[in-house]
Amino acid sequence: MTVDMSQFYEVFFEEAAEHLASMEGLLLKLDIDAPDADELNAIFRAAHSIKGGSGTFGFTDMTGVTHILENLLDKIRKGELALRQEMIDVFLEAGDVLKAQLDAHRSGGESVDEARIASVCAVLAKMTSEETAPATSSTPRQNAAPSADKTRFHLAFKRVAKSKLENLLRELAENGDLKVQEESGNEHLSLMFDTTMSETDLLELIQYVVSLKQVVLATGEIDPAEFARDAFGFFEGNPGAPEAPLVAEEDDGFGLFVSPAELKSQQEADDGFGLFEDAPGTEQIKQVEATADAAPIKPAAPTPKSTAAAPANTEGASIRVSVEKVDQLINLVGELVITQAMLAQTTANVDPTLYEVLLNSVAQLERNTRDLQESVMSIRMMPISFVFSRFPRVVRDVANKLGKQVELRTIGEGTELDKGLIEKIADPLTHLVRNSLDHGIESPEKRIAAGKDPKGTLTLRASHQGGNIVIEVSDDGGGLSRERILAKAKEKGIPVSDSMTDQEVWLLIFAPGFSTAEVVTDVSGRGVGMDVVKRNIEGMGGRVELDSKTGTGTTVTIRLPLTLAILDGMSVAVGNEVFIIPLNYIIESLQPAEHDVKTVASEGRVVNVRGEYLPLMAVHSLFNIKPKTTDPSKGILVIIESDGNKAALLVDELVGQHQVVIKSLETNFRKVRGISAATIMGDGKVALILDMVALVRMARK
Amino acid sequence: MAKTILAVDDSASIRQMVAFTLKGAGYEVVEAVDGEDGLNKAKSKPFNLVLTDQNMPKMDGITLIKSLRAIPQYKSTPILVLTTEAGDTMKSQGKAAGATGWLVKPFDPQKLMDVVKKVIG
Numbered sequence: 001m002t003v004d005m006s007q008f009y010e011v012f013f014e015e016a017a018e019h020l021a022s023m024e025g026l027l028l029k030l031d032i033d034a035p036d037a038d039e040l041n042a043i044f045r046a047a048h049s050i051k052g053g054s055g056t057f058g059f060t061d062m063t064g065v066t067h068i069l070e071n072l073l074d075k076i077r078k079g080e081l082a083l084r085q086e087m088i089d090v091f092l093e094a095g096d097v098l099k100a101q102l103d104a105h106r107s108g109g110e111s112v113d114e115a116r117i118a119s120v121c122a123v124l125a126k127m128t129s130e131e132t133a134p135a136t137s138s139t140p141r142q143n144a145a146p147s148a149d150k151t152r153f154h155l156a157f158k159r160v161a162k163s164k165l166e167n168l169l170r171e172l173a174e175n176g177d178l179k180v181q182e183e184s185g186n187e188h189l190s191l192m193f194d195t196t197m198s199e200t201d202l203l204e205l206i207q208y209v210v211s212l213k214q215v216v217l218a219t220g221e222i223d224p225a226e227f228a229r230d231a232f233g234f235f236e237g238n239p240g241a242p243e244a245p246l247v248a249e250e251d252d253g254f255g256l257f258v259s260p261a262e263l264k265s266q267q268e269a270d271d272g273f274g275l276f277e278d279a280p281g282t283e284q285i286k287q288v289e290a291t292a293d294a295a296p297i298k299p300a301a302p303t304p305k306s307t308a309a310a311p312a313n314t315e316g317a318s319i320r321v322s323v324e325k326v327d328q329l330i331n332l333v334g335e336l337v338i339t340q341a342m343l344a345q346t347t348a349n350v351d352p353t354l355y356e357v358l359l360n361s362v363a364q365l366e367r368n369t370r371d372l373q374e375s376v377m378s379i380r381m382m383p384i385s386f387v388f389s390r391f392p393r394v395v396r397d398v399a400n401k402l403g404k405q406v407e408l409r410t411i412g413e414g415t416e417l418d419k420g421l422i423e424k425i426a427d428p429l430t431h432l433v434r435n436s437l438d439h440g441i442e443s444p445e446k447r448i449a450a451g452k453d454p455k456g457t458l459t460l461r462a463s464h465q466g467g468n469i470v471i472e473v474s475d476d477g478g479g480l481s482r483e484r485i486l487a488k489a490k491e492k493g494i495p496v497s498d499s500m501t502d503q504e505v506w507l508l509i510f511a512p513g514f515s516t517a518e519v520v521t522d523v524s525g526r527g528v529g530m531d532v533v534k535r536n537i538e539g540m541g542g543r544v545e546l547d548s549k550t551g552t553g554t555t556v557t558i559r560l561p562l563t564l565a566i567l568d569g570m571s572v573a574v575g576n577e578v579f580i581i582p583l584n585y586i587i588e589s590l591q592p593a594e595h596d597v598k599t600v601a602s603e604g605r606v607v608n609v610r611g612e613y614l615p616l617m618a619v620h621s622l623f624n625i626k627p628k629t630t631d632p633s634k635g636i637l638v639i640i641e642s643d644g645n646k647a648a649l650l651v652d653e654l655v656g657q658h659q660v661v662i663k664s665l666e667t668n669f670r671k672v673r674g675i676s677a678a679t680i681m682g683d684g685k686v687a688l689i690l691d692m693v694a695l696v697r698m699a700r701k
Numbered sequence: 702m703a704k705t706i707l708a709v710d711d712s713a714s715i716r717q718m719v720a721f722t723l724k725g726a727g728y729e730v731v732e733a734v735d736g737e738d739g740l741n742k743a744k745s746k747p748f749n750l751v752l753t754d755q756n757m758p759k760m761d762g763i764t765l766i767k768s769l770r771a772i773p774q775y776k777s778t779p780i781l782v783l784t785t786e787a788g789d790t791m792k793s794q795g796k797a798a799g800a801t802g803w804l805v806k807p808f809d810p811q812k813l814m815d816v817v818k819k820v821i822g
Binding site: 005007008011012014015042044045048049051052053055056057063204 | 711712713714715717718721754756757758785806807808809810
């Protein structure tokens with residue numbers, strides 16, 4: 001039976017990715033001066049598992065890296081080497097390399113930077129070989145104790161597939177000087193290898209790629225005759241058998257500890273495993289061998305029935321489903337919601353006394369539909385820890401680079417939001433975090449001078465507020481400087497006045513191309529600034545707010561809708577058309593007095609709302625519709641706000657408040673100016689959703 | 702009557718591979734995610750063979766073997782250590798703990814099957 005290993009790849013990829021993530025998390029938490037033994041063990045195990053898996057499933061490049069990584073980790077956990085900051089850095093880098101290798105295997109590409117792998121391996125190997133000479137001398141082999149000098153090994157391979165050999169040679173080259181002596185075709189190769197590795201380590205490395213049967217390793221010249229005869233002889237030191245080579249078949253990591261009498265029957269044993277002599281359990285083997293076929297084994301015979309009752313794998317509690325399937329489900333539920341709305345609208349006109357049962361059923365349907373919708377939406381919900389988890393690393397790297405001390409605190413990691421939003425929020429959040437680290441939190445000296453703890457705190461907080469999710473990025477740094485922002489704004493030609501409120505001043509940093517950093521660093525301040533963050537978040541239907549207090553810190557608050565698929569909207573009528581205005585942009589609706597509406601010469605109209613003049617936009621003229629009225633004092637003005645700017649929209653009347661299912665206009669038709677999407681109303685008609693950001697911008701022009 | 706095997710490994714991919722291979726060869730396989738889980742499952746029902754990893758959270762392979770050997774029912778059940786370390790230290794530890802034998806990772810499914818067949822038929 002041949003087993004197709006590729007069926008296990010996906011599990012391995014997932015598992016390795018999890019191991020890498022947990023390794024990174026643990027590394028970042030590690031206290032360098034007093035590392036926790038359990039954590040070190042856990043890190044070691046993660047590397048070890050990746051090594052075991054990658055070796056088994058044939059991803060030998062990853063095996064090579066994890067092998068060297070594991071060696072160093074092993075020394076640290078055994079206390080043979082002291083943990084240092086540089087080591088953590090290298091471990092993290094090695095983790096990144098492994099991640100890249102993993103991704104390359106996953107996507108089937110071959111895009112891992114060889115030089116990067118080599119340099120990480122070289123640093124790891126160098127750290128491992130530091131001052132460890134006495135530590136490994138306990139190994140009974142004569143060459144095992146690595147001196148500070150390199151040991152020369154002679155290696156000969158036979159019948160090794162070319163691809164494997166190339167892989168192996170690359171691994172070896174990373175660990176020492178390699179000199180090919182003879183290449184006699186037929187996949188035979190002998191070479192000289194100078195390395196600081198111990199023989200044990202070398203063998204371990206080699207056996208991950210090729211079977212030890214295919215290689216001869218010696219510290220002296222290899223006798224060609226020996227190679228021709230058989231390819232083992234380095235596992236002689238059998239701990240259980242001082243006399244006589246009891247374990248003649250032992251090689252390739254498979255061995256049996258058997259009594260001499262058993263030797264014969266064991267001699268045909270295959271390579272790759274071993275039994276301990278007279279160890280419990282071996283009698284059974286004798287039995288097996290005597291009876292050849294499956295005979296009843298033990299008095300305590302297994303009861304096959306109970307196998308079925310054996311506890312199921314704990315991982316069976318969840319299933320993996322493709323996102324498309326979930327999206328399709330959400331789409332269908334959306335259609336169902338629309339159908340339900342149609343039904344509700346139709347039945348609204350029937351006689352309740354005659355159709356009581358029907359009306360009850362429709363009400364029941366509405367409840368069920370809403371529950372179903374909520375449950376289906378919750379499938380796409382993911383905890384925000386998926387995004388937050390990347391920040392310990394970001395904060396650490398950036399803080400190190402800037403020479404700042406920063407502690408990251410995350411609150412509300414379990415807060416859930418739509419998967420689509422999770423993916424989109426990652427970049428803006430990273431930008432905000434980098435900004436806080438770069439411009440917000442001061443250097444330790446400045447902080448001490450200001451009487452603060454030299455270690456700054458960066459807090460990421462997520463929570464639900466109504467139908468929104470609120471994410472805060474706050475730091476306890478120097479805060480924004482009003483003077484500097486105003487000066488910068490003047491320099492950039494942005495109209496400002498000294499009488500602006502703080503809130504208005506802070507909003508200036510969201511203006512395109514605005515950067516207050518005195519020196520542009522490579523961490524942030526590359527011109528693509530807060531304006532991009534703001535645009536991205538508004539693209540998700542969210543809003544950004546900023547609050548800052550000089551000397552005590554800055555907080556950026558992001559408000560996002562829980563999901564991208566449903567929107568709370570106000571439906572308004574203009575002529576025979578119905579439009580939807582997203583509810584979170586609406587401030588108020590009013591009917592102005594005639595004298596409050598003024599016409600500015602050839603610039604359109606403005607409306608005076610309690611002393612504030614707002615630009616007035618008539619929806620009917622925007623979309624060329626024949627309205628019921630063009631007179632603002634007879635229609636309704638909806639005051640909307642976006643980017644801190646307000647505008648008044650003139651509509652005929654307000655129809656009602658709905659939850660609408662968003663249907664993309666771009667995928668079904670094309671992008672239309674002033675329209676963000678469409679939806680289907682209860683009566684089956686299509687209503688367009690107005691794009692508030694675009695409308696306000698148009699109004700201010 | 703199919704023989705039952707307990708496969709103990711913290712790596713899901715290895716576990717799956719081992720289970721798939723052995724089930725394909727007609728054995729019943731119960732998986733355990735670490736030494737502790739393995740011990741509990743071993744206590745709940747008898748097995749013909751135990752395959753265990755060495756490096757695992759909660760309880761490592763050597764401890765598991767020692768604990769199993771302390772149970773009368775498992776006094777002579779074959780136990781194989783699946784290990785990435787083929788060093789003498791591991792071997793003497795394994796032997797001392799009472800393991801029947803060892804199998805070095807990485808191994809291919811065929812080798813696993815051959816070894817298991819050899820041990821329990």
